[in-house]
Amino acid sequence: MRVSAFAMMCALAGCATTPPTPEEAAQICEKRAQAAQAPTGGVTVGVNSETGLSTGIEIGLSADLLRGRDPLEVYESCVIDLTGQPPIRPARLRAL
Template sequence: MRPATVFVLLAAVAACGPIPVERAEDECFRQARLASQPRGMVGIGAGSGGLVSKIEVEITSDYLRGRDPSEVYARCVYQKSGQLPTRPLYSRDDWKG
């Protein structure tokens, strides 16, 4: 095997490893918010081409199954970092769930 190929394979394997728990908490926060309620936006406008509208809705299977956002958060953090969360979901200042 060529050295460049070995390096690429090692880099790919390393990327699959656990990440720091703080980073996992940040990444899992959004997933937990989506478990609490759907998110979306509606936009309406007018221009020289006429009326324009846009609707975006994001609904997760966690929400549809009625899963507790705290459990979704803890499970996600554990899967990504191999550790339990160090800060609870609802202690975050930007939680609006």
């Protein structure tokens, strides 16, 4: 009984996920395609009076990059996976 009551409350509250709009899918998939172009990352350097110097480095490698997948292919297949339809516009990828 508890499980069905929870399921009903969740359904009434709108817990079901809705698919992204075509434009939202394009934005999500552009980020994934950009990650397939080259490694991502950043460097941080900071200083404060209590702990002194702090540094950090972050490097990201996507599975698509490691597999050598074409970023445009990544974009197109991602949009189709999210929306069930082909992209509404071409990918806007950064130049390398």
